[in-house]
Amino acid sequence: MTSKLPIFVIDDEEPVRAALGKLLRVVGIPSEMFESAEAFLDSYTDGRDGCLLVDLRMPGMSGLDLIEELQLRGIRLPAIVMTGHADEASLERMETLQPIGFLEKPFTLADLKDRLSQWMQA
Numbered sequence: 001m002t003s004k005l006p007i008f009v010i011d012d013e014e015p016v017r018a019a020l021g022k023l024l025r026v027v028g029i030p031s032e033m034f035e036s037a038e039a040f041l042d043s044y045t046d047g048r049d050g051c052l053l054v055d056l057r058m059p060g061m062s063g064l065d066l067i068e069e070l071q072l073r074g075i076r077l078p079a080i081v082m083t084g085h086a087d088e089a090s091l092e093r094m095e096t097l098q099p100i101g102f103l104e105k106p107f108t109l110a111d112l113k114d115r116l117s118q119w120m121q122a
Helices: 014-026 037-043 063-072 088-097 109-121
Strands: 007-010 031-034 051-055 079-083 101-104
Touching (some): 007 014, 031 037, 051 063, 063 079, 101 109
Parallel strands (some): 007 031
16 A cells, blocks of 8 residues: 555644554655644645544644634545544534544554545545
């Protein structure tokens, strides 16, 4: 499994970002790491392709807030949402925003590869 398009990993926990970066390198997918949704927005250049791998709950803007903000700006990046704590309201909001995947932490490399395959085949 390889891709020339990057995965934009957005998670407020540095160990999670580091582990995901390592996993993505192993499967041949370039990645860019961001400690917050705001940091991603500050660095994003219109027209860049890739896929978001974003934490649901973060200080400041949440992962779902980020997806919604991108959609409001007309940016349609596919997104995989990660969380260790999904509640009913978040799940309902995800249905509205329609990310391409959802991963419950902790997840395995196989789980991640399954979601990334969905993105690559879309």
